Amino acid sequence: MNGNNNGMSRERLMQKLQMYSFAVYDALLYLDAYPDSAEALEFYNRNKRLEQEAMNEYERRFGKISLSCQEDSWQWTDGPWPWQNEEVR
């Protein structure tokens, strides 16, 4: 899987965002214990970049998805809520 997010469905793009976010977080847990691991840092940086790319693409096409992404509107509330996942497919 690569960072090419063009033409991806909303659901698939969200799935990619979640998987990169999870990989980043799990690598962070490892780095807590082994902060000098070059391999772990490389994995973290690579997946952090892919996570950001997926986030940017999602927000560009489907709107903001969290409060931390707030810029000049409250658009993040317009996206589907977790209990509405079935409706957006």
Added chain:
Amino acid sequence: MRMEQNSRGSYNADFEQFSNFLRPKYGTREACPCNSNGNNGSVGGVNNGNGCGGCNHSGNNNSNNGHNNGCGNNCNNNRNDMGNVGGSNCNHHNNNNVHNTNTCPLAMVYAVKQEWQNIYDPEIALLNGTVFEELNMPFYKSGCSINGGCRGNSGNTRNGGCR
């Protein structure tokens, strides 16, 4: 902890020589720490009563002949426990093995240094709840999994856990 060697060649800070290895001077009661070569178990059919709660890396943590060695939380598989670091109370092929947890020291824990290896792709990692293949230890109804918990080929089954 500090581990320093003095001019006489012995360690004099927080560790002391005990048998053929060093043990911390305090905080461990009578428990022995990890022994990288030896055998914490009772193999000869006697109760050694040493209350060992640690692990060892190439030996066998078990009491193989049905006698109490004072260890209460390691897997007893009648095999070497090189891959088994979980202490998950699975007893395979374990005849008459008596666990007397009253003799075990409280809260003896250890952490094995984790290596960055066998890393899942992010998609597989999300599906399994971990990036690390070696930490992918799904639990089944009866306790052990084929990948984790009690590892190896000593009687684990996917459906029934420990035999």
